[in-house]
Amino acid sequence: MLPNKFFKWHNQILEENAVKLSNIQPKDTVLELGHGPGFGLQAAAQLLTAPEGKLLGVDYSQYMHEMASKRMKEQISRGKAVLYCSDLVAMPIEENTVDKVFHCNCYYFWPDLKAGARAIHRVMKPGGIMVTTLRLDSVIKAANMKVLTGHKWRPEVYMEALQSSGFTDVRMEKKREKLITFQAIFATAVK
Template sequence: MEGQIALRFQVQGLTGLERHEEMLANKVGKQLGHPTYSLTGWLVTKFFKWQNQILEENAVKLCNIQPNDTVLELGHGPGFGLQAAAQLLTAPEGKLLGVDYSQYMHEMASKHMKEQISRGKAVLYCSDLVAMPIEESTVDKVFHCNCYYFWPDLKAGARAIHRVMKPGGTMVTALRLESVKKAASKNMFSGESWRPEVYMEALQSVGFTDVRMENKREKLITFQAIFATAVK
């Protein structure tokens, strides 16, 4: 009898621990998609610096940005990718745009990009992807990192991006698939939209062509880059 009671309490304790881990994973997942002013949100910004900075800088390189391009970063976070892209837009016509749904990230990036914003070289929007206030067919290059798995509707998001891009424009998506798989196993994402093939199918369905994923390596870190070309 005592053994049965002890076993029951062990099982209950394990179940409670599993529930706690699941709740924590869900909380972290929400903060990754939409950081807020909180301890978890602050920790997420540290994660961005450790995990995203290399991805964002490499996404910028892979975009092959020209000095007079109009470049858009989606889900820009603290602004690492924005800063890297701004250095390449040296021509007077060169312009940088950024969109992030998080007010916290918008304000943080705005501080980091204060000089470029004041000179009119950069414009940042705190906006939902689908509702971003950017004119149709005005963007040459788009990049984003660890972003698409948080979109409520992949096709709607892909369609919104395609709308603002010029014909022949290039989009680069950077991720570390190994890390994404681990996060998915902990239920940090909802559904199957984290899978690259699902995202790539959504891109193709709205008019992107030459959609492909390549393995890349930088500073001993292996990551994946998904390329897509906008066709009107």
């Protein structure tokens, strides 16, 4: 497998598992943060079968926003999906409107974890579920190579930011699929 295909496959598995672990229901409003090329958006859209079901996506990268917009153009044209090219903290999503939030491989790139966690909490309905997936072994390697600096890459630092922002039941679980071991962080929004 070529390196690009290898990384694409790994990320796609993480995104699809974040969707699966979010327990998306047909009528939910679902938000993917750092949606990248849109694999997670595609997987989530298939579960939002009720007319009320809505999909939102936020990515800071104009390039990724354009890639995902092309991949999701049918859902966007039907009003089923809305994608924003925006910073997480400035995302133009109303308070208390989102049932499920998922993201993969992105919290360690946020400038301020606590501001990011507060922004997620702001848009979520009480009782809403947030799930993030990551491969901790890969994250540790990136930190050792100085690709990720400081301490915000550490899951416990992100989990503390979630707790201090009003999330409860914040926990990390080890998961495995298709020969890949990964971690999933879960949190429940309370108001």
